[in-house]
Amino acid sequence: MKYDLIIFDCDGVLVDSERLVNRITAAFFSERGLPIEADALRAMFKGKTMADLARWAETAAQPPLSDDWFYELGIATAQGFQRDLREVEGVRAVLEGLREHGTKICVASQSPPARLMLSLAVTGLDAFFGGHAYSAAQVGRPKPAPDLFLHAARRMGAAPERSAVIEDSRSGVLAARAAGMTVYGYAADEEPETLVAAGAIVFESMAQLPHLLCAG
Numbered sequence: 001m002k003y004d005l006i007i008f009d010c011d012g013v014l015v016d017s018e019r020l021v022n023r024i025t026a027a028f029f030s031e032r033g034l035p036i037e038a039d040a041l042r043a044m045f046k047g048k049t050m051a052d053l054a055r056w057a058e059t060a061a062q063p064p065l066s067d068d069w070f071y072e073l074g075i076a077t078a079q080g081f082q083r084d085l086r087e088v089e090g091v092r093a094v095l096e097g098l099r100e101h102g103t104k105i106c107v108a109s110q111s112p113p114a115r116l117m118l119s120l121a122v123t124g125l126d127a128f129f130g131g132h133a134y135s136a137a138q139v140g141r142p143k144p145a146p147d148l149f150l151h152a153a154r155r156m157g158a159a160p161e162r163s164a165v166i167e168d169s170r171s172g173v174l175a176a177r178a179a180g181m182t183v184y185g186y187a188a189d190e191e192p193e194t195l196v197a198a199g200a201i202v203f204e205s206m207a208q209l210p211h212l213l214c215a216g
Helices: 018-031 038-045 048-058 070-086 091-101 113-122 147-156 170-178 192-198 206-215
Strands: 005-008 104-109 133-135 164-169 180-186 202-203
Touching: 005 147, 018 038, 018 070, 070 113, 070 164, 091 104, 091 206, 104 113, 104 147, 133 147, 147 164, 147 170, 164 170, 170 180, 170 192, 170 202, 180 192, 180 206, 192 202, 202 206
Parallel strands: 005 104, 005 164, 104 133, 164 180, 180 202
Antiparallel strands: none
């Protein structure tokens, strides 16, 4: 394999959380007088951070949300994950293959650390990463800045040009490209053209990924 390190995004790449989170969050805000559809949330915040969501909610909510709303949303999300979160179809086989090959792998996600670790633990995918899971909260700038991917590569002892990223959002693809890494765009829940335009090599099934990584 041409790469020394494979960096996985989490939401939408390792765990099938994107639509689940949007449903939970839309219901949460709608119950508090800020009606919004799950698809609208997805369009607004895919690839962005919880801080982006918080800024929107604090501005848009009339009357203002309670002081505890962010904590309450975290509890609602955790309960939904425990009940309904699943791994992305086919990703476990990809991880098993990389482990057998001896390739270094890690996770680099926009999610806050607690949500990131919960996602991996609920699905059992944490066993593949040995604690090598990095959050945008650990760096100065989130995606589309390259900071998170560069941080992950440094921690894993890999050169950016010898690293590949698996992403599913435009902001993630732009971040990986800015870091000087090759990026593969998983288009199961995103328009392939959007990922291609951002600079990704696109695939639509996890079964395709091992061949792409070996081909380089």
